[in-house]
Amino acid sequence: MAGYATRVRADIARWREIGLVDPATAEALTRDVAANERASLSFGSILAMMAALLFGAAILIFVAANWEAFPRLLRVAALFAVILAGYVGGAVLKTRDHAAIGEALWIVAAAAFGGSIA
Known part of the structure; x- marks a missing residue:
């Protein structure tokens, strides 16, 4: 709208x-x-969410496939960096009226958090 x-x-x-x-x-x-005026669901926001879900799945698959190949410190640092960038970047974009992309970054960060737990 x-x-x-x-x-x-x-x-x-x-x-x-x-x-x-x-x-x-x-x-x-x-x-x-x-x-x-109301915010409606646009094709771009749907596309951003789908991209975030696929990127999150890619993170999980990458971590699962290469878990033993990376040194422990590198694994922790990489996952922490993705989590931090996702949550902070999502919050910044949400405050700048880019709600869909901000929420997509939060989905990526949540998937990275799931990968770090796994």
């Missing part, structure tokens, strides 16, 4: 400039659009 709300706001501003609506009506319409 963000695309629709953005278009309506642009239309309201254009209507105000050319005199179709007075400033009070334009302000009321803009407030109404802002109040009724």
Whole structure:
């Protein structure tokens, strides 16, 4: 819905400039659009979640297949780095209004945490 709300706001501003609506009506319409705006599930957010799930599965498979080949310190450091980057990066992106990618990073970090437990 963000695309629709953005278009309506642009239309309201254009209507105000050319005199179709007075400033009070334009302000009321803009407030109404802002109040009724809702975040919808987009194809990009679904794609980000699927990519995160697949990347998480890849981490688990990689850890399971190569667990004995890596030195213990490298295993711990790599998994800790992925967990830290996932949770911190997800939190930063969530605060910057990139909710889908932030949650996808949280899924990757949770999968890495599962890999570290396994």
